[in-house]
Amino acid sequence: SSDKYFESYEDLNIHHQMLNDTSRTVAYKNAIFNMKSSFVDKIVMDVGAGTGILSIFSAQAGAKKIYAIEASNLANLISQVAEENNVKDKIEIIKKPVEDINSNDIQKVDIIVSEWMGFYLVHEGMLNSVIIARDKFLKPNGLMFPSIAKIYAAPCQLPSYNDFWDDICGVSMKCIAQNYRQTKSLKPEILYVPKKDILVEDKLLIWLDLNNTTLEELNSLGGEQTVLVCSKNGKYQGFCIWFDVEFPDGSLLSTSSKVEPTHWKQTVIVLPHSIHLNKKDPVAFTLNINKSSSNPRWYNIIFTMLDATEVPHDIPCDCYMSRCIITKTYMENQGKEI
Amino acid sequence: SSDKYFESYEDLNIHHQMLNDTSRTVAYKNAIFNMKSSFVDKIVMDVGAGTGILSIFSAQAGAKKIYAIEASNLANLISQVAEENNVKDKIEIIKKPVEDINSNDIQKVDIIVSEWMGFYLVHEGMLNSVIIARDKFLKPNGLMFPSIAKIYAAPCQLPSYNDFWDDICGVSMKCIAQNYRQTKSLKPEILYVPKKDILVEDKLLIWLDLNNTTLEELNSLGGEQTVLVCSKNGKYQGFCIWFDVEFPDGSLLSTSSKVEPTHWKQTVIVLPHSIHLNKKDPVAFTLNINKSSSNPRWYNIIFTMLDATEVPHDIPCDCYMSRCIITKTYMENQGKEI
Numbered sequence: 001s002s003d004k005y006f007e008s009y010e011d012l013n014i015h016h017q018m019l020n021d022t023s024r025t026v027a028y029k030n031a032i033f034n035m036k037s038s039f040v041d042k043i044v045m046d047v048g049a050g051t052g053i054l055s056i057f058s059a060q061a062g063a064k065k066i067y068a069i070e071a072s073n074l075a076n077l078i079s080q081v082a083e084e085n086n087v088k089d090k091i092e093i094i095k096k097p098v099e100d101i102n103s104n105d106i107q108k109v110d111i112i113v114s115e116w117m118g119f120y121l122v123h124e125g126m127l128n129s130v131i132i133a134r135d136k137f138l139k140p141n142g143l144m145f146p147s148i149a150k151i152y153a154a155p156c157q158l159p160s161y162n163d164f165w166d167d168i169c170g171v172s173m174k175c176i177a178q179n180y181r182q183t184k185s186l187k188p189e190i191l192y193v194p195k196k197d198i199l200v201e202d203k204l205l206i207w208l209d210l211n212n213t214t215l216e217e218l219n220s221l222g223g224e225q226t227v228l229v230c231s232k233n234g235k236y237q238g239f240c241i242w243f244d245v246e247f248p249d250g251s252l253l254s255t256s257s258k259v260e261p262t263h264w265k266q267t268v269i270v271l272p273h274s275i276h277l278n279k280k281d282p283v284a285f286t287l288n289i290n291k292s293s294s295n296p297r298w299y300n301i302i303f304t305m306l307d308a309t310e311v312p313h314d315i316p317c318d319c320y321m322s323r324c325i326i327t328k329t330y331m332e333n334q335g336k337e338i
Numbered sequence: 339s340s341d342k343y344f345e346s347y348e349d350l351n352i353h354h355q356m357l358n359d360t361s362r363t364v365a366y367k368n369a370i371f372n373m374k375s376s377f378v379d380k381i382v383m384d385v386g387a388g389t390g391i392l393s394i395f396s397a398q399a400g401a402k403k404i405y406a407i408e409a410s411n412l413a414n415l416i417s418q419v420a421e422e423n424n425v426k427d428k429i430e431i432i433k434k435p436v437e438d439i440n441s442n443d444i445q446k447v448d449i450i451v452s453e454w455m456g457f458y459l460v461h462e463g464m465l466n467s468v469i470i471a472r473d474k475f476l477k478p479n480g481l482m483f484p485s486i487a488k489i490y491a492a493p494c495q496l497p498s499y500n501d502f503w504d505d506i507c508g509v510s511m512k513c514i515a516q517n518y519r520q521t522k523s524l525k526p527e528i529l530y531v532p533k534k535d536i537l538v539e540d541k542l543l544i545w546l547d548l549n550n551t552t553l554e555e556l557n558s559l560g561g562e563q564t565v566l567v568c569s570k571n572g573k574y575q576g577f578c579i580w581f582d583v584e585f586p587d588g589s590l591l592s593t594s595s596k597v598e599p600t601h602w603k604q605t606v607i608v609l610p611h612s613i614h615l616n617k618k619d620p621v622a623f624t625l626n627i628n629k630s631s632s633n634p635r636w637y638n639i640i641f642t643m644l645d646a647t648e649v650p651h652d653i654p655c656d657c658y659m660s661r662c663i664i665t666k667t668y669m670e671n672q673g674k675e676i
Contacts, residue, residue, distance in 0.1 A: 012514065012517060012518045012521060015514070016498070016502075016518065019506050019511075020498070020502070022507075025506065025507050026507060029507045029508070051511060051514055053506065053507075053509050053511075056509045057507075057509070060508065077513065077514055077517065080513040080514075081509070081510075081511055081513060081514065084510050084511070084512060084513055085509055085510055160354070160358070164354075164358070168357050168363065168391065169360075169363050169364060169367045169391075169395075170367070170398065171391050171394045171395070171419070171423055172419075172422050172423055173357075173389060173391075173419055173422070174422060175415065175418040175419060175422055176350065176353070176389055176415055176418075176419065179350060179415065180350045180354065183350060
């Protein structure tokens with residue numbers, strides 16, 4: 001239930017973990033402070049304010065008034081935090097789900113700040129609340145922090161789900177590995193995938209313009225037939241999903257394996273078997289991220305492997321297949337002739 | 339219930355974590371392989387065999403027969419693991435709690451191997467089962483792996499529970515810190531305390547000779563008035579507890595902050611307030627670890643701070659108090675005269 005969802009955020013451990021995620025906290029602070037001129041004397045709404053840190057950043061950047069929307073009991077702590085940071089007069093705390101705020105009760109806002117991202121971006125479905133807040137309270141041409149969200153994916157190696165079990169201090173446990181992967185393949189795993197285990201270059205799968213995305217779009221993300229091309233030899237043991245968000249100043253908060261680990265880690269779909277891949281091999285699939293019908297805060301991830309010979313490839317494509325080599329060569333030659 | 343306890347070990351994540359704890363797995367392997375001559379042609383019992391790794395080690399070291407006792411459904415996997423490692427004929431799997439095995443049904447054993455340690459050594463109460471197995475099945479002068487267990491403790495700093503909240507990217511959240519510590523002080527915390535945050539030299543509090551310890555002794559551990567002397571200046575923000583076990587070859591598996599982290603981490607009692615300590619300050623307390631009356635797998639940790647001026651100190655003692663300085667000086671002078 002919704003109550004349970006908000007209650008879960010009353011556990012201060014979660015906030016310790018989030019605040020301690022320096023990539024996350026610093027990304028918001030820098031994005032806000034880089035755009036100080038947009039905050040000065042403006043009205044800001046912080047959707048799902050939590051401990052209130054984004055509200056305080058906004059106040060420090062010069063905002064005139066901040067609505068800190070927080071439905072959990074943490075709302076009671078935010079006023080203490082605001083006082084401790086000498087910005088109590090600027091922050092109005094509203095202890096309600098943003099959906100329950102009457103649009104006549106508060107002013108329209110110039111900026112919405114919110115840290116709504118869950119695992120694989122949309123887990124918890126909090127983006128819906130932010131979109132509702134935008135449609136109800138954001139002035140035309142108002143700013144969204146963040147303003148863009150992107151989901152990436154790539155085949156990856158998972159040594160601890162596979163090779164690990166081949167030799168544990170001289171003992172072979174391949175039979176356990178099989179059981180282990182079977183259990184693991186039932187739901188997405190949240191773990192750190194090191195850069196060396198990512199087998200293709202970044203591929204953007206889903207792109208959300210947060211100033212314009214509609215609630216309907218969020219019901220079902222992805223679904224396109226996609227072909228990726230391996231950038232190195234390796235074992236295809238999982239399918240790794242991660243996201244970036246972008247702020248109006250162009251700065252980025254990334255949860256990619258290429259940058260400092262965040263508390264979101266990466267999300268992995270574990271494959272039951274290992275598939276050897278060579279550099280230039282094409283990997284085809286569809287990835288659907290669909291809102292669950294039983295719980296609007298959950299999503300079902302549906303990952304379907306496709307036959308790379310039967311789906312269209314990018315043009316040009318770097319894979320080893322003849323038609324792609326021919327197309328690529330043709331295009332390169334065309335380029336030379338110009 | 340007991341069933342639930344065994345079921346919890348059917349989660350292969352736990353076994354991945356334990357097997358991946360190299361300090362743990364290697365300590366057992368080395369202790370067993372260092373004593374190969376004691377294993378050759380002997381009968382071994384592995385209490386709570388889990389994935390069967392200690393049974394395989396014992397077989398590899400030359401044991402004639404191993405009883406792998408495992409009450410959970412993992413028992414079914416052990417025979418596959420044994421087969422995969424070509425020692426199936428040596429390992430007899432018994433899918434029962436060790437308490438339920440009739441002493442006439444199996445032979446007496448020369449060696450008991452078991453990895454029974456929980457957080458702060460005794461959490462989960464599995465040592466009781468090992469002691470029962472010892473009394474029922476171990477031959478006189480049989481060997482216990484491990485053979486000795488020791489609990490240590492020390493005052494420690496906990497920066498992430500205290501100073502962390504003073505400045506989070508320029509925001510002060512001392513009021514949250516207070517709530518956070520209050521929640522945390524209700525039950526022991528399992529976390530890594532780095533060596534730099536331990537404020538005194540190791541102090542052995544509890545020592546168990548596993549060849550002779552009785553079940554009665556395990557009902558209530560510790561309880562003595564203890565005085566520790568600070569080895570450096572620092573903030574007394576928690577009380578850190580850890581353990582070592584020792585094997586018959588004299589080798590050690592330690593969970594101290596001084597060595598490689600293990601999956602047991604350290605156990606910490608969080609103090610509600612920070613107390614400044616100087617080098618040579620005495621810190622007095624009693625630590626009781628008592629079996630819970632509601633659940634025999636749980637223990638209650640009772641930590642009581644005492645006034646260091648009112649309890650006896652070690653002789654000699656390094657603390658700043660006059661009586662200790664006088665005693666220490668007297669003893670040193672005596673030493674010189676001899």
